[in-house]
Amino acid sequence: MRFLTAGESHGKELTTIIDGLPAGIPIDVNEINSELKRRQGGHGRGGRMKIETDTVEITSGVRHGKTLGSPITLIVKNDDFKNWQTVMGIEEVSDREKKKRRVSKPRPGHADLVGGIKYEHDDLRNVLERSSARETTVRVAVAAVCKRMLAELEIDIAGHVLEIGGVKAEITETLTVKEIRKRAEESSVRCVDSKIEAAMKEKIDETKKAGNTIGGIIEVVAENVPVGLGSYTQWDAKLDGKIAQAILSINAFKGVEFGVGFKASALYGSEVMDEIVWSKEKGYYRMSNHLGGFEGGMTTGMPIVVRSVMKPIPTLYKPLMSVDIDTKEPFKASVERSDSSAVPAACVIAEAMVTIELAKAVLDKFESDSFEQLKKEIKMYRNRVREF
Incomplete structure (x- = not known):
């Protein structure tokens, strides 16, 4: 399975084409739209989310509610394009019109300057429009299709927020993916620790008032x-x-870890490796899951536990200093619409990317021209693994 995305942040639409999915996967547009809505939510989101209401249009690869096995095209229209038709239109415009929305002041932490140098753009809008996180909209749409496939195969995935701006959740119990999903969906910061939710929201609000941004840590679990x-x-x-x-x-x-992750540097090997046991009912399994469901680059059958760190969004309402590419003079970086914290929304995107990679791995391993064939293959394989 593979996919490509296309489109700019303020362009007409975002598009993705998915190739390599089996024929016969049930597809519900409402499920995809629900995932898109999850991405747009979360405490700390900025003005763009008030403008866009993301919904998907399927233009190929699905008929009568099921995939055909041919490429699937998903399109999400940008509602804000009506205000950017001259700026982002494909037609040639006058030099005067070009200058109106031209960006010559790169923002620290963005792709603006490096992208401009690489592609020889004298208008940095050519870079920031594509490098925008808006592109992840259609990645979440891809993942929604993959999530339905994995759910039918009884593979369950959910993400939640562990930390925002130094405010940390305290989780003392082992939660199932179902429990993680329920609690995260009930929280505006996607945190399963209800006692810390108010502190996270307060931190986001304080940061917004200060014209600053904060990042956080996200965990995704797959069972x-x-x-x-x-x-x-x-x-x-x-x-x-x-x-x-x-x-x-x-x-x-900016960072990823599995299981105990970076803490492994301070532990003994006996505290990190997962001892192997066997039972007739389960087959082989591990007494612990310090390695986060992986050994030798392969899944062990234990839950996959992956954490990632998101840096603060680089667009600040109190801009940092930069250099104008025209005059080479110091200047305060330009300001585009931004969130004070997008960690809750980014949690949905991290969950999406894990979902996509697991779907690809399943399709790499098993015969999967048709979905019915895939389900039979996995059922037989699970039985064989238990009997090994």
């Missing part, structure tokens, strides 16, 4: 993942590596 997805045979076949790359491809994400 009932088959043993042996991914491979140890080549560096680029390791599934934990693929998941790490997918998460780091999200705007503003």
